[in-house]
Amino acid sequence: xxxxxxxxxxxxxxxxxxxxxxxxxxxxxxxxxxxxxxxxxxxxxxxxxxxxxxxxxxxxxxxxxxxxxxxxxxxxxxxxxxxxxxxxxxxxxxxxxxxxxxxxxxxxxxxxxxxxxxxxxxxxxxxxxxxxxxxxxxxxxxxxxxxxxxxxxxxxxxxxxxxxxxxxxxxxxxxxxxxxxxxxxxxxxxxxxxxxxxxxxxxxxxxxxxxxxxxxxxxxxxxxxxxxxxxxxxxxxxxxxxxxxxxxxxxxxxxxxxxxxxxxxxxxxxxxxxxxxxxxxxxxxxxxxxxxxxxxxxxxxxxxxxxxxxxxxxxxxxxxxxxxxxxxxxxxxxxxxxxxxxxxxxxxxxxxxxxxxxxxxxxxxxxxxxxxxxxxxxxxxxxxxxxxxxxxxxxxxxxxxxxxxxxxxxxxxxxxxxxxxxxxxxxxxxxxxxxxxxxxxxxxxxxxxxxxxxxxxxxxxxxxxxxxxxxxxxxxxxxxxxxxxxxxxxxxxxxx
Numbered sequence: 001x002x003x004x005x006x007x008x009x010x011x012x013x014x015x016x017x018x019x020x021x022x023x024x025x026x027x028x029x030x031x032x033x034x035x036x037x038x039x040x041x042x043x044x045x046x047x048x049x050x051x052x053x054x055x056x057x058x059x060x061x062x063x064x065x066x067x068x069x070x071x072x073x074x075x076x077x078x079x080x081x082x083x084x085x086x087x088x089x090x091x092x093x094x095x096x097x098x099x100x101x102x103x104x105x106x107x108x109x110x111x112x113x114x115x116x117x118x119x120x121x122x123x124x125x126x127x128x129x130x131x132x133x134x135x136x137x138x139x140x141x142x143x144x145x146x147x148x149x150x151x152x153x154x155x156x157x158x159x160x161x162x163x164x165x166x167x168x169x170x171x172x173x174x175x176x177x178x179x180x181x182x183x184x185x186x187x188x189x190x191x192x193x194x195x196x197x198x199x200x201x202x203x204x205x206x207x208x209x210x211x212x213x214x215x216x217x218x219x220x221x222x223x224x225x226x227x228x229x230x231x232x233x234x235x236x237x238x239x240x241x242x243x244x245x246x247x248x249x250x251x252x253x254x255x256x257x258x259x260x261x262x263x264x265x266x267x268x269x270x271x272x273x274x275x276x277x278x279x280x281x282x283x284x285x286x287x288x289x290x291x292x293x294x295x296x297x298x299x300x301x302x303x304x305x306x307x308x309x310x311x312x313x314x315x316x317x318x319x320x321x322x323x324x325x326x327x328x329x330x331x332x333x334x335x336x337x338x339x340x341x342x343x344x345x346x347x348x349x350x351x352x353x354x355x356x357x358x359x360x361x362x363x364x365x366x367x368x369x370x371x372x373x374x375x376x377x378x379x380x381x382x383x384x385x386x387x388x389x390x391x392x393x394x395x396x397x398x399x400x401x402x403x404x405x406x407x408x409x410x411x412x413x414x415x416x417x418x419x420x421x422x423x424x425x426x427x428x429x430x431x432x433x434x435x436x437x438x439x440x441x442x443x444x445x446x447x448x449x450x451x452x453x454x455x456x457x458x459x460x461x462x463x464x465x466x467x468x469x470x471x472x473x474x475x476x477x478x479x480x481x482x483x484x485x486x487x488x489x490x491x492x493x494x495x496x
Contacts, residue, residue: 225283
């Protein structure tokens, strides 16, 4: 059976192993069954499918099935059939795959993590959960997901990790949408990922067709589609608010894309779809569709036929919040994002003076929203950065000084003439070394750990995202250099 939530396709990257126990009467949907999940809970789930023969015979999947049996037996006792039971294989027929996202998410679950004390995840699992187009059986390329390291008949991992990609001999299990699991080398996976992304690591998808459209409650009506300017002129509202299009991509997947993004990346296709479906007179389209069709021949050579997937880099899904990052841990079975959060919060902790939840903030301090942003580096390392929302703070009159290009060239020329070596260095969390003159405060989120979540905190260092962070660090660096130069002169005079 193929999983399908209402209005959502089965995302195979979220599949989990479970065991069907029979129909769930008077609970859940009429088609739901009682499912024994991997964490020992029994839930009524309708969205499930049987395991394929290819999955049952895969070594990696066999290990997951054994771990499932061992955990269930440990939790519920010897009443669970094991491999020594002659009826074990018949019980295997009830093994199914369900979507973990169907389960309810415990909002307090992240409080059990002490994010500030987590270690980094081993490098040999760095490609876990990556999505990539791979040739299946030597034929057409299909979308697939890396689900784990491959093992041989003895249960040992195939290949060894090496930081030099040329010497990396690892082999990974890759699952395709039909459930088939195949083995690919780490180098082949990395090569295909790099060939399918741009210089920033984002995957571009080719549009095959626009298949549907929908209108949200916040879309403006015809009576609200005009504005009156100060001089009394009546003009159209240039907005696409509330409209989105369902797009079919060349890899066979479909997704909903906001109209504002489609008109930028695919203006011709969007305009033609709106005209064919008699949407050109709608306020969101009337100001753009006629102009695009009129200028079609002039702009068709400049139209980009690809759209960036902003929620992925190098085939790896990027979370937008701590909650989503913790959900990915449950889905992927690793702690890469959680470790990235722990590493960043350990470094940024110095920028805050944490108070109690009920502490009073001194007058004159301004609340500043802070949050985590996530990224993936070229070596698939997960990166988290804690920043402030400086866009909501007043503009500053002063700015940060920037070294001119001519100054850098003069320095390079001077080094070349005198035979000096040019060295470059990086200061870890550089801005956090500088004190901040502005008075800001914030509220600690789940990334601070369960014991500090909800507490008020004073911002005492130049946090990334504030409008004065570069200026504050520049002033701090200047004062340090002046201090060192003054001390050097004093030591020279004292030695004389």
